[in-house]
Amino acid sequence: VGELVTSFDMAGVSLTLFWLDDELEELWVAPADTPAYRKGGAVPAERVAPSVVAADAAPDEVGPASEDSRALAVQVAAGFAAVRSVIDEHADELGRIDAVAGDGDHGIGMQRGSHAAAEAASDAVERGAGAGSVLRIAGDAWSDKAGGTSGAIWGAALEALGRVLGDDSRPTGADVVEAVGAATEAVLAFGAVPGDKTMVDALVPFREALRSRVDDGAALPDAWRAAVSAAQDAAQGTAELLPRKGRARTHAEHAVGTVDPGAVSFALIVEAVAP
Known part of the structure; x- marks a missing residue:
């Protein structure tokens, strides 16, 4: 059948059991041709020339x-470099937490993402990019x-941050609050809400605490530290929640007592990049 889908460096096999009916059987035996799974007599799709793809998209363009x-x-x-370091330091623990009610690959995924983002950010700076472009390119x-949902989520959040902050000037505290709000909305668009035992459970308290402190006149570093504290407390509080999104939701009560790895990694990251 060609290459099979793998989950990063996870060893072993993934076995899926389901009740077979006529419709599912027809779909299951149908020919397929994809990069990771091929069977039957499916006709390969026409490939798009690389030059066409390059002309349509320039994700690392610097203006x-x-x-x-x-x-x-x-x-x-420098913040992305700090994120890379803190994720490397906690990757094994994040994987252990994720293994309680998931694939156990959250640490690996966050490592791959943060390393790629740090390298892309450094390259963008060398090419004269502004802050907004660096965030967008790194995202x-x-x-x-x-890979995975967390990769898409962090990509969307960083793109939103970069889009709001832009490349024209040094942002004020209010600008940062607006950017964090846009990033939060980008993450919420994936469907999770507070209480689902996801990264959102730390992200939303972080946004609210940051906005409240800045609105009260606090300097951005002080407001950020208060928001980090709120995110850390909220991340630890996810241990008491039942998972309602993602793979962990099928484990229900088994996941109670263990914190959500996405919420924990978010709290680690916002602490690492504190101004």
Whole structure:
């Protein structure tokens, strides 16, 4: 059948059992031709020439940026390097947590994403990118290399941050609050809500605490630290929740007592990049 789908470096086999009916049987025996699974007499789809793909998309394109934004881009790239380090430090623990009610690959996925993002951010800075472009380019690299739902989520969140912050000037505290709000909405668009035992359970309290402190006149570093504390508390609080989204939802009560790895990794990241 050709290559089979794998889950990063996970050893062993994945076995799926289901009740077979006439419709499912017809679909199961139908010919298929995909990059990871082939059977029967399916006719391979016409391949698109690489030049056509390159003409349609330029995810790492760098546009004009102000001096202030380019200076901030250096700090953003340093932040991605810090994220890479903290994820490397906690990758095994994140995988252990995820193995309780999932595939056990959250640590590996976050490592692949953060490494790709850090490299892409550094390259973008060398090419003169502004802060918004660095975030966008790094998000695209994270999504491309991490795989899985968390990769897509972090890619969307970083793209939203970059889109709002832009490349024109150094953002104010209010600008950062707006950008974090846009990133939060991008994550919520995937369907999870607070209480589902996902990254959202740490992300939303972080956004709310950051907005509240900035609105009250706090300096951004102080507001960010308060928001980090809220995210950390919320991440630990996910241990008491029943999972309602993702693979963990099928484990129900078995997952109670264990924190959500996505919420924990989010809290680690926002602490690592604190201004």
